[in-house]
Amino acid sequence: MALPKTLPGFREFYPEAMAVRRFLFNVWRESALAFGFQEYDGPVLEPLELYTRKSGDEIEAQLFSFTDKGGREVALRPEMTPTVCRLVGAKANALKRPIKWFSIAEFYRYERMQKGRGRSFFQFNADIFGEAGPEAEVELIALLVQCLRRFGLSEADVYIRLSDRDLWLLYLEEYGFSPEETADVLSAVDKLEKLGDAAFRGYEEKHGALAPEKREAIQALFGVRGFEALAALVQSLGNERLQARLAQWRQLLDGLEAMGVGSFVEVDLGVVRGLSYYTGFVFEAFDRKGDLRAIAGGGRYNDLVRRYGGPDLPAVGFAIGDMTFQLLLEARGLLPTMVQAADVYAIIGGPAERQKALRVVADLRMAGVRAEYPLRQVGFGKQFKLADQSGARLALIFGEDEVQRGVVKLRDLRSGEEEDVELARAVAAVRERLHGG
RNA sequence: GUGGCUGUAGCUCAGUUGGUUAGAGCACCAGAUUGUGGAUCUGGGGGUCGCGGGUUCGAGUCCCGUCAGCCACCCCA
Numbered sequence: 001m002a003l004p005k006t007l008p009g010f011r012e013f014y015p016e017a018m019a020v021r022r023f024l025f026n027v028w029r030e031s032a033l034a035f036g037f038q039e040y041d042g043p044v045l046e047p048l049e050l051y052t053r054k055s056g057d058e059i060e061a062q063l064f065s066f067t068d069k070g071g072r073e074v075a076l077r078p079e080m081t082p083t084v085c086r087l088v089g090a091k092a093n094a095l096k097r098p099i100k101w102f103s104i105a106e107f108y109r110y111e112r113m114q115k116g117r118g119r120s121f122f123q124f125n126a127d128i129f130g131e132a133g134p135e136a137e138v139e140l141i142a143l144l145v146q147c148l149r150r151f152g153l154s155e156a157d158v159y160i161r162l163s164d165r166d167l168w169l170l171y172l173e174e175y176g177f178s179p180e181e182t183a184d185v186l187s188a189v190d191k192l193e194k195l196g197d198a199a200f201r202g203y204e205e206k207h208g209a210l211a212p213e214k215r216e217a218i219q220a221l222f223g224v225r226g227f228e229a230l231a232a233l234v235q236s237l238g239n240e241r242l243q244a245r246l247a248q249w250r251q252l253l254d255g256l257e258a259m260g261v262g263s264f265v266e267v268d269l270g271v272v273r274g275l276s277y278y279t280g281f282v283f284e285a286f287d288r289k290g291d292l293r294a295i296a297g298g299g300r301y302n303d304l305v306r307r308y309g310g311p312d313l314p315a316v317g318f319a320i321g322d323m324t325f326q327l328l329l330e331a332r333g334l335l336p337t338m339v340q341a342a343d344v345y346a347i348i349g350g351p352a353e354r355q356k357a358l359r360v361v362a363d364l365r366m367a368g369v370r371a372e373y374p375l376r377q378v379g380f381g382k383q384f385k386l387a388d389q390s391g392a393r394l395a396l397i398f399g400e401d402e403v404q405r406g407v408v409k410l411r412d413l414r415s416g417e418e419e420d421v422e423l424a425r426a427v428a429a430v431r432e433r434l435h436g437g
Numbered sequence: 438g439u440g441g442c443u444g445u446a447g448c449u450c451a452g453u454u455g456g457u458u459a460g461a462g463c464a465c466c467a468g469a470u471u472g473u474g475g476a477u478c479u480g481g482g483g484g485u486c487g488c489g490g491g492u493u494c495g496a497g498u499c500c501c502g503u504c505a506g507c508c509a510c511c512c513c514a
Contacts, residue, residue: 005504005505008504008505008506051514061438061512062512062513062514078514079514080514081514082514107514109512109513109514111512111513112438112511112512113506113507114507114508114509115507115508117513123514273513273514275513275514277514293513294513297513297514319514347472347473349471349472350471379470379471379472380470380471380472380473381470381471381472381473381474382470383472383473384472384473384474385473385474385475386474387473387474388474388475389474389475395473395474397472397473399472400472401472411473413474416473416474418473
């Protein structure tokens, strides 16, 4: 009788893997806190409707959804954005603005597994609500860069492609595309990089052949790399609203420079992001080598809070996934070896000494010192081996001689240095050794 | 959902044209070892050979199916 196996795509964290996970999370959390973001969380299980209302059925196909015992249609959360929109929307009037929130949470998608993608994964999400100007984007992109740099990743490892759905909309309008056509053009643009001209097939089936000059116009904006090229293209059109949008771009790029993160960012109108709820600036982070899928992605979604029943509240956010991120750190040799070592290992002579030793161990632990000892009585020599293997810096030797004299021997396992310490002073002596030198 | 590759111990793998009771290294446990170190030696536990069926006197080995994993497509909130 075999035990039931782990569900495909779900992850188990043995202590070593858990240490890596905690390392990632800690750095992300510290980064967000340094930026003044506040941590929140929401339910893992949500009404199915939360995810089906705004998007198509393809998304529903990738949901972990079922009917619960009360007959409710429910789904495991596949992303945080709807939840956070609801949370913020429900209390928007009571929340001090700008609302800067982050979370580190597990998500679920019913997908085929692949390198860097499972059916369960963690994401760091950071969002700013209530700020319509590009200052919010500056803050978020700076946080994203901080989340990279704190691990030792530089602009040589990662770059951020920065684009703008607003500008795309204005541009397409200028070329006479209707709103319905615009959505399908953007969907084609999203695939243009991979598929080439074939990307327009879906559009043409729906809206008829694409005039050559329109196609050229799309290709022109799609190919824009760098602000100079963007400015040149926009100015050639003489459209006032596009000009105004360009001013926003300038403000954003100046802010990023001032924050010292400009070197990570590349203006690249080839990105539009598949999701239809994005309304303005969008960005995606990739590794320079191009071996991995996207590391992070985000953008502005000014309509979403309102669409979830809240007030009109501008919003920007991004997410970093843990799987690809960890692969990147591994590939660059930036994952430190995780040590879960004790500080002190107690070496215990016999049953009589054990009484004294456990008391000291308990006191050490109460003082926040990681203290270990052999649960079962084993030979002295063996205990030294165990102490060594535990990675502890110090050993406390509770031998018969020592305990009878009312002392314990404190041994530095690195230098071999030993000294006798009064039992009552054992905790203090250990702390001096650990912190003092 | 589509296609390719791969499944033998916790890990890395060996296993002859199909032939007795499936092996090694690492890891783990114990002993040597009742007062000083990641060593050494000895021993031990651990396998329905992913699972199911078929061919055969006989299958880890050949065939079919299935499941799982990896990779690519699709998708990517």
